[in-house]
Amino acid sequence: MDFLQILLELIFGYAALFVLTKLMGKTQITQITPFDFISALILGELVGNAMYDNDIKFSKVIFAVVVWGILIFSTEIITQKKKGLRKLLEGEPSIVIRKGRIDYNVLKEVHMDINQLQHLLRSKDVFSIRECEYAIIETDGSVSVLKKPNYQNVTIRDLNLPLSPVTLPVTLILDGIIEEDNLHMIQWDKKKLLDAIQQQGFKSEKDILYAEWKEGEPLLLQSY
Known part of the structure; x- marks a missing residue:
């Protein structure tokens, strides 16, 4: 019976995680926020702990997972429908470099030091702050960068060359x-x-x- 219960809990946990991932959409992975990350950890803990705790009944596992799933899904719906609550629930992007200068107050608000900022900039091929005109810390912790004009890559449009059709390999x-x-x-x-x-x-x-x-x-x- 112990093996049967573990099997049922594994199947249910797998199905619950699969359904919730589909309901949340692709942004749950590509634009994950700290709240989304913690929510996913708790959901995994609910299923994982239940498999090794004999005192927790299977019905309680189902109830906890369903309620937690409803809360997460409701939060996603609210952030989509209510623009005013989006800032509270998901946060908002922060401009940490403005017109080539680091905004130290914003840097403190996002709890980031200069070394962390430099690391994020290097991930965008910006190895010197003097190359950066604007840098925005997104809600998922990544950085978006707009380089100064003299450091931007030259495009076909800049060279007035004829455009070639784009094809997918x-x-x-x-x-x-x-x-x-x-x-x-x-x-x-x-x-x-x-x-x-x-x-x-x-x-x-x-x-x-x-x-x-x-x-x-x-x-x-x-x-x-």
Whole structure:
């Protein structure tokens, strides 16, 4: 019975985490806030502790997870519908560098020191504060940077060059296996792919670690 109870709790915990992740949407991962992180930890603890505590009944686990899930989901709905409460529940971005100067008061408000700020700037390829015109600390703790004009990367628009259409690279072979769906997406068949492979000196897809197609360019092949 102990093994059966653990099995049921694992299945329920897995299903609950899966459903809540879907309900929260992709921003739950890509734009996770400190509150979201703590909420996920507590949800995991509710399920994890229940598996090893014989005094906690399965019905109580279900009740706790459901209530916690409703609270998290309600918070997300409120932040979407009520703009006034969004700042309280999720916080707001903070401009920590304004017109090339560090705002020390904002730095203290976000509980960050200069070394931490430099680390975040380096992650955006900014190795000197003199290169930065604006830096914004987002609600998830990441930084968004706007460089000064003389440090910004040159674009095609700046050079007045003709624009080329943007195409998405498509993986056709991965670990020696043909990606059939991707092959159909670019309107190729297996014969056409094998012909392209053999033209570059390979016998079959089994010899290919990675193959990438991009419109207007030769097929990229990498062997083992």
